[in-house]
Amino acid sequence: MDAKTCLRKMQLVGVLNVATVDENGAPQIRCISAVHYDENSFYFFTAKGKNVTKELLADGRVQILVYTKFKEMIRLSAKAYPVADERQKKCIDTIFEEQPYLANLYPDNKRYIGICFEIKDASIEYFNLGVNPIFRETYTVGNGMAEFKGYRITDKCIGCGKCLKFCPQNCIDKVELKPYTIRQNNCLHCGACFENCPIGAIIRL
Ligand code: SF4
Ligand code: SF4
Secondary structure, eight states, X not given: OOHHHHHHHHXXXXXXXXXXXXXXXXXXXXXXXXXXXOSSOEEEEEETTSHHHHHHHHTOEEEEEEEOTTXXXXXXXXXXXXXXXHHHHHHHHHHXXXXXXXXXXXXXXXXXXXXXXXXXXXXEEEEEOSSSSOEEEEEEETTOOOOOOSEEEOTTOOOOOHHHHHOTTOOEEOOSSSOOEEOGGGOOOOOHHHHHOTTOOEEEO
């Protein structure tokens, strides 16, 4: 798996769940399917008067989530920026060509009440629940910064083995020279090891 394949999967799913933050810091989520992908970025269309536009212009942070029929979760975190004024018309026209249903909503020139936003720098979390053990990985797009989550076993580990008994994915490796290690690509982030380590040797990242 890689970032490009994740973007391709998002494109195939078609509908993106897009979450923003409003002026009170509350999460706001909606579905957006008016999307165009190119080599380096992707773009989405909405109307200028919608709250999502207000939130994107004020704050810009977005999380986008898709879930495939293969039980893959793809979550993209980024900032969205309005496409430059001189490129807005072309971007809107491209999205309307690819998504003909939009002409029902905004016929003829009424589409230009819309605005396109662009995402080019992002981090992507890929999480496949359809394989055993589960598989997760983090990627970046453009200059996006990867954010690592989950748990790590520190040098405090005394090798007692208790965490192994609680791990639902058997993704903790016993190593001759302690500390034990978590196979991060197979970890659910459930926290069972963290909660059951008798000496607090596991930290949350
Ligand atoms: S339970 Fe804690 S001390 Fe025991 S092996 Fe696991 S991490 Fe190490
Ligand atoms: S967080 Fe859960 S899945 Fe991950 S290593 Fe700990 S017990 Fe295993």
